[in-house]
Amino acid sequence: MLSLSSTPPSSLFSSFLSFPLNSHSPKSSNFKIFKLPICSGGKKMATLVTNSTSFGFKNLIETFTVNVQKAEGRELNVPLIAPFTIATSRLEKVENVAIRIELSNGCVGWGEAPVLPFVTAEDQPLALKKAAEACEFLKRSPGMTLCSVLGEVGGILGGHEFASVRAGVEMALIDAVANSIGTPLWRLFGGVSNTITTDITIPIVSSSEAAQLASKYRKQGFKTLKLKVGKNLNGDIEVLQAIRTAHPDCLFILDANEGYTSIEAIQVLQTLHEMKVTPILFEQPVHRDDWEGLGHVTRIAKEKYGVSVAADESCRGLADVKKIVKGNLADVVNIKLAKVGVIGALEIIELARASGLDLMIGGMVETRLAMGFAGHLAAGLGCFKFIDLDTPLLLSEDPVHEGYEVSGPVYKFTNARGSGGFLHWNNIECETAKQVSEKRKKVSSIFIHMLMFLHRAEAQFQTISNMRRATVKRLKDLKEF
DSSP: OOOGGGSOOGGGGHHHHTOOOSTTOOOGGGOEEEEEOOOTTOOSOEEEEEOSSOOOHHHHHHHOEEOEEEEEEEEEEEEEEEEEEOSSOEEEEEEEEEEEEEETTSOEEEEEEOOOTTTSSOOHHHHHHHHHHHHHHHHHSOOEEHHHHHHHHHHHTOTGGGHHHHHHHHHHHHHHHHHHHTOBHHHHTTOSOSEEEOOEEEOSOOHHHHHHHHHHHHHTTOOEEEEEOOSOHHHHHHHHHHHHHHSTTOEEEEEOTTOSOHHHHHHHHHHHHHTTOOOSEEEOOSOTTOHHHHHHHHHHIIIIIOOOEEESTTOOSHHHHHHHHHHTOOSEEEEEHHHHHHHHHHHHHHHHHHHTOEEEEEOSSOOHHHHHHHHHHHHHHOOOSEEOOOGGGGBSOOOOEEOOEEETTEEEOOOSSBSOEEOOHHHHHHHHHHHHHHHHHHHHHHHHHHHHHHHHHHHHHHHHHHHHHHHHHHHHHHHHO
């Protein structure tokens, strides 16, 4: 077990601990100490330093003592309505990892580690393995403040390599604590609002399919469409024209997912300008390591076409944001919890706001577990200019119970505590067992077919051998004759 001496000092968290969660942040003179109600099955009362209107995340993580009783990660496999194609990858189904953490007071928190090939560093087997390591540590650890626990988790699941799993564990811990104090996450993160409005994504498809999707989303009330581009320049223009016809009043976000060169990116903007179409945002036009190209596209897009450029894949940590700020390389940074974790996101948000960058929040292909947490964060902070939390709408099934209410593009968080969403854990286990059983049946079927093939091949070989012997004998008889 990691010793507590290895916990990063609180100074490492000073940037987000001092983050102004909202304009009503209490002064220290308003703090009161009082006992909070326990969750069902709990044995102890939690004592926190807080005020009468908002606990505040920065106060909570330093004062709440976390004792983990149970912690586990399991496969979370969900089919998509249709394959999800972007410039760098194609996803046939969601194969994420769900994380459940139960505290000694009986309160449960939920998290999700999304897996998106070529975007997240983890695949599902690796994510399950690392989640198991973190969960084992949490179960063995003595009680410590939430700040210390998050620091230890950051040490076990450090950097971009394990950012998605780190995010899932952080979500579950924070959700469990929010449930413990009876506060919804959106209020914990600042309480600016309990609703958000998202865009919706059209993946790389044919122009006719894109037009059908645009017409469908128009009827559902979506005002902003995010279009995946970057695979074929001419095809992208055709799709844009088709969408414009089907949904003439929509606002556009272009997302190239690193697919263009800087020359191609500017060419797209010029073509759209000639079509009298101005995107509200151009996301990650070039490869994530092409910093010069990103800065060049950002300058031309802003000066010539009035279009803002967002860094997504180029923004994988605080160091990247510092580079973007120093070089004026983008107008917007896209925060995704699976890229940087919850704590990393709060650090980036503070730096971006102080530096004058606009903020976008997005996600991988996730269920309402991860999207719900990100939505609470966005609603509570109220500082995101662009909200792209739509991927649960692309799934053919919804395994999450309760959680936020959906009305077209509007998500409303009406739950009384935590994130509000949860999974039927035994159903997930049964589903996993069922999937294993189905895989075994497939393997058995393949093995049986192989045996049958070998048997037929052996019989055919024997027939050919007998025919050969008969032919040789006949030739011998003819020769003697």
